[in-house]
Amino acid sequence: MSGCTLVHATIRHRKTKNRDVPLAGLFNGEREETSQNGDTSSEAERRLKDSKEEESGGSQGSFKPVPTPRKNSPVVQGIQLRTSFSSSKDCERRSNGHSEEPEEDTESLSSCVTELERTSLKSGSSNGSLQSGYTLSGSMMSLFSSGDFGMVEVRGRIQFSLVYDTQKEELQVKVYRCEDIASARKDRSDPYVKTYLLPDKSNHSKKKTAVKKKTLNPVYDQTLRYKVRVGELRSRTLNLSVWHAQPLGRNVFLGEVEVTLGLWDWTCSLPQWQDLQPRIHLNPDSISSRGLILLSIKFVPDGFEGGGLPLTGELHIWLREAQGLLANKGGVIDSFVKSYILPDASRQSGQKTRVVKRSINPTYNHTMVYDGFHSSDLREACAELTVWQRDGSKPQVLGGIRLSYGTGQSYGEAVSWMDSTEDEVAVWTSMIENPNHWVDATLSIRTNLVQRSE
Structure with a gap:
Protein backbone atom coordinates (compact mmCIF):
# COMPACT_ATOMS: atom_id res chain seq x y z
CA MET A 1 0.00 0.00 0.00
CA ASP A 90 30.40 29.23 17.68
CA CYS A 91 30.63 30.34 20.08
CA GLU A 92 29.52 31.81 23.36
CA ARG A 93 31.21 34.99 24.58
CA ARG A 94 31.07 36.44 28.08
CA SER A 95 30.64 40.16 28.33
CA ASN A 96 32.77 42.36 30.51
CA GLY A 97 30.07 44.95 30.15
CA HIS A 98 27.30 45.83 27.79
CA SER A 99 25.84 49.11 26.68
CA GLU A 100 22.38 49.90 25.43
CA GLU A 101 20.62 52.81 23.82
CA PRO A 102 19.45 55.61 26.14
CA GLU A 103 16.25 54.68 27.91
CA GLU A 104 13.10 56.63 27.13
CA ASP A 105 9.78 56.16 28.83
CA THR A 106 7.76 55.57 25.68
CA GLU A 107 5.54 52.77 26.94
CA SER A 108 2.39 54.83 26.33
CA LEU A 109 3.40 55.47 22.72
CA SER A 110 4.63 51.99 21.98
CA SER A 111 2.81 49.89 19.43
CA CYS A 112 4.22 46.73 20.96
CA VAL A 113 1.39 46.07 23.38
CA THR A 114 0.97 42.41 24.22
CA GLU A 115 -2.61 41.16 24.20
CA LEU A 116 -4.05 39.58 27.35
CA GLU A 117 -3.50 35.88 26.96
CA ARG A 118 -5.80 33.10 28.01
CA THR A 119 -3.37 30.34 28.80
CA SER A 120 -3.95 26.89 30.18
CA LEU A 121 -1.41 24.28 31.21
CA LYS A 122 -2.16 20.59 31.19
CA SER A 123 0.61 18.07 30.86
CA GLY A 124 0.46 14.90 28.85
CA SER A 125 2.78 11.94 28.84
CA SER A 126 5.70 14.25 28.21
CA ASN A 127 6.99 14.73 31.72
CA GLY A 128 10.38 16.16 30.91
CA SER A 129 9.06 18.79 28.54
CA LEU A 130 7.00 20.52 31.19
CA GLN A 131 9.70 20.61 33.79
CA SER A 132 12.31 22.11 31.52
CA GLY A 133 10.02 24.19 29.32
CA TYR A 134 12.45 25.83 26.99
CA THR A 135 15.68 26.59 28.79
CA LEU A 136 18.71 28.26 27.30
CA SER A 137 22.33 27.62 28.11
CA GLY A 138 23.02 31.21 29.02
CA SER A 139 21.24 34.52 28.95
CA MET A 140 17.97 34.74 27.05
CA MET A 141 18.43 38.49 26.90
CA SER A 142 21.54 38.08 24.77
CA LEU A 143 19.30 36.88 21.96
CA PHE A 144 17.50 40.20 21.87
CA SER A 145 20.13 42.72 22.92
CA SER A 146 21.79 45.27 20.73
CA GLY A 147 24.77 47.54 21.34
CA ASP A 148 28.48 47.21 21.91
CA PHE A 149 30.32 45.43 24.70
CA GLY A 150 31.92 47.84 27.14
CA MET A 151 34.77 47.69 29.62
CA VAL A 152 32.89 47.34 32.92
CA GLU A 153 33.59 44.13 34.82
CA VAL A 154 30.43 42.66 36.29
CA ARG A 155 30.41 42.14 40.06
CA GLY A 156 28.10 42.45 43.06
CA ARG A 157 24.71 40.99 43.84
CA ILE A 158 21.02 41.86 43.91
CA GLN A 159 18.33 41.18 46.53
CA PHE A 160 14.73 40.58 45.45
CA SER A 161 11.64 38.52 46.24
CA LEU A 162 8.84 37.02 44.13
CA VAL A 163 5.20 36.68 45.15
CA TYR A 164 2.26 35.57 43.02
CA ASP A 165 -1.12 37.01 44.02
CA THR A 166 -3.70 34.46 42.84
CA GLN A 167 -6.66 36.79 43.41
CA LYS A 168 -5.20 39.62 41.35
CA GLU A 169 -3.44 37.20 38.95
CA GLU A 170 -0.35 39.32 39.46
CA LEU A 171 3.34 38.57 39.74
CA GLN A 172 4.97 40.94 42.23
CA VAL A 173 8.72 41.44 41.88
CA LYS A 174 10.09 43.38 44.86
CA VAL A 175 13.56 44.77 44.26
CA TYR A 176 15.22 45.57 47.58
CA ARG A 177 18.80 46.54 46.93
CA CYS A 178 22.08 45.88 45.16
CA GLU A 179 25.45 45.48 46.82
CA ASP A 180 29.02 46.13 45.67
CA ILE A 181 28.14 46.66 42.01
CA ALA A 182 30.68 47.78 39.42
CA SER A 183 31.56 51.46 39.00
CA ALA A 184 30.78 52.82 35.57
CA ARG A 185 32.35 56.28 35.97
CA LYS A 186 35.25 57.07 38.33
CA ASP A 187 34.24 55.03 41.37
CA ARG A 188 30.57 55.82 40.98
CA SER A 189 27.49 54.54 39.25
CA ASP A 190 23.94 55.82 38.85
CA PRO A 191 22.24 52.41 38.88
CA TYR A 192 18.69 51.28 38.25
CA VAL A 193 17.14 47.84 37.82
CA LYS A 194 15.19 46.83 34.74
CA THR A 195 13.05 43.69 34.39
CA TYR A 196 11.48 41.76 31.54
CA LEU A 197 9.12 38.79 31.63
CA LEU A 198 10.81 36.87 28.84
CA PRO A 199 10.53 35.99 26.08
CA ASP A 200 8.43 39.15 25.79
CA LYS A 201 10.83 42.05 25.39
CA SER A 202 8.31 44.65 24.33
CA ASN A 203 7.77 47.88 26.25
CA HIS A 204 4.72 46.21 27.76
CA SER A 205 7.03 43.75 29.50
CA LYS A 206 9.67 46.28 30.56
CA LYS A 207 9.60 47.55 34.16
CA LYS A 208 12.17 49.81 35.83
CA THR A 209 13.05 51.08 39.28
CA ALA A 210 14.12 54.61 40.05
CA VAL A 211 17.73 55.67 39.37
CA LYS A 212 19.90 55.96 42.48
CA LYS A 213 22.67 58.54 42.11
CA LYS A 214 26.35 58.09 42.95
CA THR A 215 26.25 54.76 44.76
CA LEU A 216 27.54 51.22 44.43
CA ASN A 217 25.08 49.96 47.05
CA PRO A 218 21.68 51.28 45.92
CA VAL A 219 18.52 50.71 47.98
CA TYR A 220 15.26 50.59 45.97
CA ASP A 221 12.48 48.87 47.96
CA GLN A 222 10.22 48.99 44.90
CA THR A 223 7.65 46.46 43.66
CA LEU A 224 7.31 45.82 39.93
CA ARG A 225 4.04 44.16 38.92
CA TYR A 226 3.05 41.90 36.02
CA LYS A 227 -0.46 40.83 35.12
CA VAL A 228 -0.04 37.18 34.12
CA ARG A 229 -2.15 34.05 34.48
CA VAL A 230 -0.83 31.32 36.73
CA GLY A 231 -0.83 28.77 33.92
CA GLU A 232 1.54 30.94 31.91
CA LEU A 233 4.23 31.33 34.58
CA ARG A 234 5.93 28.00 33.93
CA SER A 235 6.91 29.04 30.42
CA ARG A 236 8.29 32.45 31.47
CA THR A 237 11.71 33.63 32.58
CA LEU A 238 12.18 36.74 34.71
CA ASN A 239 15.22 38.81 33.77
CA LEU A 240 16.57 41.41 36.23
CA SER A 241 19.41 43.54 34.93
CA VAL A 242 21.28 46.43 36.52
CA TRP A 243 22.27 49.47 34.44
CA HIS A 244 24.15 52.72 34.94
CA ALA A 245 22.02 55.61 33.69
CA GLN A 246 23.93 57.81 31.25
CA PRO A 247 21.77 60.82 30.31
CA LEU A 248 23.81 61.88 27.28
CA GLY A 249 24.98 58.48 26.07
CA ARG A 250 24.44 54.76 26.17
CA ASN A 251 23.40 53.23 29.46
CA VAL A 252 26.01 50.79 30.75
CA PHE A 253 25.25 47.17 31.60
CA LEU A 254 26.36 46.23 35.14
CA GLY A 255 25.05 42.65 35.44
CA GLU A 256 21.93 40.51 35.44
CA VAL A 257 20.20 37.46 36.88
CA GLU A 258 17.56 35.27 35.28
CA VAL A 259 14.91 33.26 37.09
CA THR A 260 13.14 30.32 35.44
CA LEU A 261 9.71 30.73 37.01
CA GLY A 262 8.76 27.10 36.45
CA LEU A 263 11.54 26.09 38.84
CA TRP A 264 11.07 28.82 41.46
CA ASP A 265 10.13 27.88 45.03
CA TRP A 266 6.85 29.77 45.44
CA THR A 267 6.45 28.70 49.06
CA CYS A 268 9.19 31.16 50.04
CA SER A 269 8.48 34.89 49.81
CA LEU A 270 11.57 36.03 51.76
CA PRO A 271 14.17 38.25 50.07
CA GLN A 272 16.80 36.31 48.12
CA TRP A 273 20.33 37.33 47.19
CA GLN A 274 21.75 36.34 43.81
CA ASP A 275 25.10 37.22 42.29
CA LEU A 276 25.00 39.41 39.20
CA GLN A 277 26.17 37.61 36.07
CA PRO A 278 27.83 38.84 32.88
CA ARG A 279 25.79 38.56 29.73
CA ILE A 280 26.47 35.59 27.51
CA HIS A 281 26.23 36.20 23.78
CA LEU A 282 24.53 33.19 22.21
CA ASN A 283 24.17 32.06 18.65
CA PRO A 284 20.38 31.82 17.99
CA ASP A 285 21.04 28.56 16.14
CA SER A 286 22.14 26.98 19.44
Missing part, protein backbone atom coordinates in the same frame (compact mmCIF):
# COMPACT_ATOMS: atom_id res chain seq x y z
CA SER A 2 1.39 3.40 -0.97
CA GLY A 3 2.00 5.75 1.91
CA CYS A 4 0.67 8.65 -0.16
CA THR A 5 -2.85 7.18 -0.12
CA LEU A 6 -3.08 7.43 3.65
CA VAL A 7 -5.22 10.45 4.17
CA HIS A 8 -8.43 12.09 3.08
CA ALA A 9 -8.39 15.37 4.94
CA THR A 10 -10.94 17.60 6.56
CA ILE A 11 -10.57 20.39 9.07
CA ARG A 12 -12.89 21.38 11.87
CA HIS A 13 -12.67 24.22 14.34
CA ARG A 14 -13.88 24.06 17.95
CA LYS A 15 -14.03 26.49 20.83
CA THR A 16 -12.34 25.64 24.08
CA LYS A 17 -12.63 26.88 27.60
CA ASN A 18 -9.66 28.20 29.46
CA ARG A 19 -8.18 25.79 31.98
CA ASP A 20 -6.22 27.44 34.76
CA VAL A 21 -4.03 25.31 36.98
CA PRO A 22 -3.94 25.97 40.75
CA LEU A 23 -0.72 27.61 41.87
CA ALA A 24 0.12 24.92 44.43
CA GLY A 25 -0.33 22.14 41.92
CA LEU A 26 1.58 23.96 39.23
CA PHE A 27 4.68 24.65 41.26
CA ASN A 28 4.75 21.60 43.52
CA GLY A 29 5.47 19.41 40.55
CA GLU A 30 2.03 17.86 40.25
CA ARG A 31 1.35 16.62 36.75
CA GLU A 32 -1.48 14.80 35.11
CA GLU A 33 -0.03 12.04 32.97
CA THR A 34 -1.67 10.47 29.98
CA SER A 35 -2.82 6.96 30.82
CA GLN A 36 -1.08 4.06 29.12
CA ASN A 37 -3.58 1.41 30.22
CA GLY A 38 -6.82 2.57 28.65
CA ASP A 39 -7.87 5.37 31.05
CA THR A 40 -9.88 8.00 29.28
CA SER A 41 -9.10 11.69 29.10
CA SER A 42 -12.33 12.77 30.75
CA GLU A 43 -11.39 16.42 30.86
CA ALA A 44 -10.91 16.62 27.12
CA GLU A 45 -14.21 14.81 26.53
CA ARG A 46 -15.97 17.20 28.88
CA ARG A 47 -14.55 20.24 27.11
CA LEU A 48 -15.58 18.90 23.73
CA LYS A 49 -19.09 18.25 25.03
CA ASP A 50 -19.26 21.78 26.42
CA SER A 51 -17.97 23.12 23.14
CA LYS A 52 -20.64 21.31 21.17
CA GLU A 53 -23.33 22.62 23.51
CA GLU A 54 -22.03 26.15 23.06
CA GLU A 55 -21.93 25.75 19.30
CA SER A 56 -25.51 24.50 19.16
CA GLY A 57 -27.07 26.90 21.63
CA GLY A 58 -24.49 29.59 22.33
CA SER A 59 -25.00 33.30 22.45
CA GLN A 60 -25.14 35.45 19.37
CA GLY A 61 -21.74 35.86 17.79
CA SER A 62 -20.41 32.52 18.99
CA PHE A 63 -18.70 30.32 16.43
CA LYS A 64 -20.96 27.83 14.61
CA PRO A 65 -19.07 25.35 12.48
CA VAL A 66 -20.34 24.33 9.08
CA PRO A 67 -21.03 20.60 9.21
CA THR A 68 -19.14 18.39 6.80
CA PRO A 69 -21.44 15.75 5.31
CA ARG A 70 -20.18 12.19 5.25
CA LYS A 71 -20.44 10.19 2.05
CA ASN A 72 -21.55 6.58 2.07
CA SER A 73 -19.53 5.77 -1.03
CA PRO A 74 -16.20 3.98 -0.63
CA VAL A 75 -13.18 6.09 0.25
CA VAL A 76 -11.57 7.47 -2.86
CA GLN A 77 -7.92 6.61 -3.31
CA GLY A 78 -5.56 9.53 -2.97
CA ILE A 79 -6.31 12.70 -1.09
CA GLN A 80 -9.31 14.96 -1.32
CA LEU A 81 -9.66 18.05 0.85
CA ARG A 82 -12.85 19.32 2.43
CA THR A 83 -12.60 22.44 4.54
CA SER A 84 -15.14 23.74 7.00
CA PHE A 85 -12.92 26.12 8.92
CA SER A 86 -13.50 29.59 10.25
CA SER A 87 -11.22 31.75 12.37
CA SER A 88 -12.02 32.45 15.99
CA LYS A 89 -10.99 35.81 16.88
CA ILE A 287 18.62 27.22 20.91
CA SER A 288 17.17 23.71 21.28
CA SER A 289 13.55 24.72 21.95
CA ARG A 290 11.33 27.61 20.92
CA GLY A 291 8.55 27.14 23.46
CA LEU A 292 5.79 24.64 24.23
CA ILE A 293 2.90 23.34 22.17
CA LEU A 294 -0.31 22.10 23.83
CA LEU A 295 -2.51 19.64 21.97
CA SER A 296 -4.86 16.68 22.27
CA ILE A 297 -4.90 13.75 19.86
CA LYS A 298 -7.06 10.67 19.34
CA PHE A 299 -7.70 7.89 16.83
CA VAL A 300 -11.28 6.86 15.97
CA PRO A 301 -11.36 3.34 14.44
CA ASP A 302 -13.51 2.65 11.39
CA GLY A 303 -17.12 1.75 12.20
CA PHE A 304 -16.87 2.97 15.80
CA GLU A 305 -19.73 5.46 15.55
CA GLY A 306 -22.19 2.83 14.34
CA GLY A 307 -23.80 2.23 11.00
CA GLY A 308 -20.44 1.49 9.47
CA LEU A 309 -19.21 5.01 10.14
CA PRO A 310 -16.61 6.27 9.88
CA LEU A 311 -15.78 4.29 6.76
CA THR A 312 -12.09 4.38 7.66
CA GLY A 313 -10.18 5.34 10.77
CA GLU A 314 -9.86 9.02 11.63
CA LEU A 315 -6.96 10.86 13.25
CA HIS A 316 -8.03 13.94 15.23
CA ILE A 317 -5.43 16.56 16.22
CA TRP A 318 -6.78 19.32 18.44
CA LEU A 319 -4.13 22.01 18.43
CA ARG A 320 -4.97 24.21 21.40
CA GLU A 321 -2.18 26.71 21.92
CA ALA A 322 1.51 27.46 22.23
CA GLN A 323 3.35 28.96 25.20
CA GLY A 324 6.46 31.09 25.36
CA LEU A 325 7.22 31.29 21.65
CA LEU A 326 10.80 32.43 21.27
CA ALA A 327 11.79 34.27 18.11
CA ASN A 328 15.31 35.42 17.23
CA LYS A 329 14.45 39.05 17.90
CA GLY A 330 12.28 38.34 20.91
CA GLY A 331 8.99 40.01 21.73
CA VAL A 332 5.54 39.32 20.39
CA ILE A 333 5.18 37.65 17.00
CA ASP A 334 2.63 36.64 14.38
CA SER A 335 2.50 32.85 14.25
CA PHE A 336 0.66 29.90 12.75
CA VAL A 337 1.04 26.11 12.69
CA LYS A 338 1.29 23.76 9.72
CA SER A 339 0.43 20.06 9.86
CA TYR A 340 1.28 17.12 7.61
CA ILE A 341 0.61 13.41 7.89
CA LEU A 342 3.78 11.87 6.49
CA PRO A 343 4.76 10.16 4.22
CA ASP A 344 2.26 12.34 2.33
CA ALA A 345 3.76 15.83 2.21
CA SER A 346 1.62 17.19 -0.61
CA ARG A 347 -0.25 20.47 -0.43
CA GLN A 348 -3.50 18.55 -0.11
CA SER A 349 -2.26 16.84 3.03
CA GLY A 350 -0.77 20.00 4.49
CA GLN A 351 -3.06 22.16 6.60
CA LYS A 352 -2.46 25.25 8.68
CA THR A 353 -4.13 27.28 11.38
CA ARG A 354 -5.06 30.92 11.19
CA VAL A 355 -2.36 33.48 11.97
CA VAL A 356 -2.46 34.66 15.58
CA LYS A 357 -0.99 38.15 15.71
CA ARG A 358 1.24 39.80 18.28
CA SER A 359 1.43 37.03 20.87
CA ILE A 360 4.03 34.79 22.48
CA ASN A 361 1.23 32.61 23.88
CA PRO A 362 -1.11 32.18 20.90
CA THR A 363 -4.40 30.28 21.17
CA TYR A 364 -5.08 28.47 17.89
CA ASN A 365 -8.00 26.25 18.96
CA HIS A 366 -7.94 24.38 15.68
CA THR A 367 -8.81 20.75 14.99
CA MET A 368 -7.39 18.81 12.05
CA VAL A 369 -9.22 15.60 11.12
CA TYR A 370 -7.53 13.15 8.76
CA ASP A 371 -9.35 10.05 7.59
CA GLY A 372 -8.46 7.13 5.34
CA PHE A 373 -6.53 5.35 8.07
CA HIS A 374 -6.34 1.73 9.12
CA SER A 375 -4.83 0.87 12.49
CA SER A 376 -1.78 -0.65 10.81
CA ASP A 377 -1.09 2.64 9.00
CA LEU A 378 -0.44 4.43 12.28
CA ARG A 379 2.73 2.40 12.81
CA GLU A 380 4.11 3.70 9.51
CA ALA A 381 2.86 7.31 9.64
CA CYS A 382 4.03 10.50 11.35
CA ALA A 383 2.05 13.59 12.35
CA GLU A 384 4.32 16.60 11.83
CA LEU A 385 3.38 19.97 13.36
CA THR A 386 5.62 22.98 12.72
CA VAL A 387 5.31 26.47 14.18
CA TRP A 388 5.96 29.39 11.86
CA GLN A 389 6.61 33.08 12.38
CA ARG A 390 5.17 35.42 9.78
CA ASP A 391 7.88 38.00 9.28
CA GLY A 392 7.23 40.16 6.25
CA SER A 393 6.38 38.27 3.10
CA LYS A 394 8.44 35.18 3.91
CA PRO A 395 7.42 33.01 6.90
CA GLN A 396 10.18 31.48 9.01
CA VAL A 397 9.90 28.13 10.78
CA LEU A 398 10.64 28.26 14.51
CA GLY A 399 10.52 24.52 15.18
CA GLY A 400 8.05 21.73 15.63
CA ILE A 401 7.19 18.24 16.80
CA ARG A 402 6.80 14.85 15.12
CA LEU A 403 4.46 12.23 16.56
CA SER A 404 5.30 8.71 15.43
CA TYR A 405 6.93 5.45 16.53
CA GLY A 406 10.29 7.00 15.66
CA THR A 407 11.62 3.85 14.01
CA GLY A 408 13.43 5.63 11.19
CA GLN A 409 11.45 3.57 8.66
CA SER A 410 8.08 3.80 6.92
CA TYR A 411 6.64 0.91 4.92
CA GLY A 412 10.04 -0.76 4.89
CA GLU A 413 11.97 2.27 3.63
CA ALA A 414 14.40 4.40 5.60
CA VAL A 415 13.07 7.95 6.08
CA SER A 416 14.61 10.95 7.79
CA TRP A 417 11.37 12.21 9.31
CA MET A 418 10.81 9.24 11.61
CA ASP A 419 12.94 11.03 14.22
CA SER A 420 10.45 11.44 17.07
CA THR A 421 11.81 12.03 20.57
CA GLU A 422 11.01 9.76 23.50
CA ASP A 423 8.24 12.10 24.67
CA GLU A 424 6.71 12.31 21.20
CA VAL A 425 6.80 8.52 20.79
CA ALA A 426 5.04 8.16 24.16
CA VAL A 427 2.16 10.40 23.05
CA TRP A 428 1.74 8.57 19.73
CA THR A 429 1.90 5.16 21.43
CA SER A 430 -0.67 6.17 24.04
CA MET A 431 -3.04 7.31 21.29
CA ILE A 432 -2.75 3.97 19.47
CA GLU A 433 -3.22 1.95 22.66
CA ASN A 434 -6.27 3.99 23.73
CA PRO A 435 -8.47 4.32 20.63
CA ASN A 436 -11.29 6.87 20.72
CA HIS A 437 -9.85 8.60 23.81
CA TRP A 438 -8.25 12.02 23.83
CA VAL A 439 -4.59 12.05 24.84
CA ASP A 440 -3.45 15.43 26.16
CA ALA A 441 0.17 16.46 25.67
CA THR A 442 2.50 19.39 26.21
CA LEU A 443 5.63 19.07 24.11
CA SER A 444 8.70 21.13 23.44
CA ILE A 445 8.86 22.95 20.10
CA ARG A 446 12.24 21.58 19.12
CA THR A 447 14.57 23.08 16.55
CA ASN A 448 16.43 19.90 15.60
CA LEU A 449 13.82 18.41 13.27
CA VAL A 450 15.72 16.43 10.63
CA GLN A 451 15.13 18.08 7.29
CA ARG A 452 12.96 16.05 4.96
CA SER A 453 12.85 16.15 1.20
CA GLU A 454 9.58 17.44 -0.24
